[in-house]
Amino acid sequence: MSEYGNGLSFGQTRNLDxxxxxxxxxxxxxxxEDENGFIYAEASREDCERFILSAxxxxxxxxxxxxxxxxxxxxxLKSKGVEIGVTYTLAEYMNFMEAARxxxxxxxxxxx
Numbered sequence: 737m738s739e740y741g742n743g744l745s746f747g748q749t750r751n752l753d754x755x756x757x758x759x760x761x762x763x764x765x766x767x768x769e770d771e772n773g774f775i776y777a778e779a780s781r782e783d784c785e786r787f788i789l790s791a792x793x794x795x796x797x798x799x800x801x802x803x804x805x806x807x808x809x810x811x812x813l814k815s816k817g818v819e820i821g822v823t824y825t826l827a828e829y830m831n832f833m834e835a836a837r838x839x840x841x842x843x844x845x846x847x848x
Contacts, residue, residue, distance in 0.1 A: 746798060747843030753791040754844075760784040 740749050756766060756774065765779040765787055779787075813819075820826055 745840045745842055747840060750795060750843050753795065754846075757788050757791055760787050 740752060744752075759765070759774075759776050760779070761784070763778055763781070763784060764776040765783060766774045767777040768775040813823075817823070820829065
C-alpha cells in the first residue's frame with residue numbers, strides 16, 4: 737500500500753508520512769518533489785483530512801500485516817512441534833526480537 741516505492745524501511749516511510757501529516761495539518765499537501773524533497777502547496781481542508789486518514793489507514797494496514805504474519809508464523813511453528821519452553825526458551829525469543837528491532841530502528845518519535 738505504500739506510495740514511496742521499494743528500498744525504504746517501514747520507519748523511513750512513516751517518517752515521510754509524519755512530515756506530510758504535519759504539513760497537512762497546516763493546510764498543505766505534496767504537489768511535487770525535487771532533489772531537496774517534497775514540494776507543498778495549499779490544499780482544501782477536506783483534501784488534507786483525506787490524506788491524513790489515508791496515511792493512518794496505511795500505517796494500520798502495515799502494522800496488521802506484521803501482526804498477522806507473526807501469528808501465522810507462530811501457528812506454523814506450533815504445527816511443526818516448535819513450542820516455547822520445549823524447542824526454545826522465551827529468553828532466546830526475546831534476544832531475537834531485540835536484534836530484529838535494532839535492524840530497522842529508524843523511525844523518529846516525537847518528544848513527549
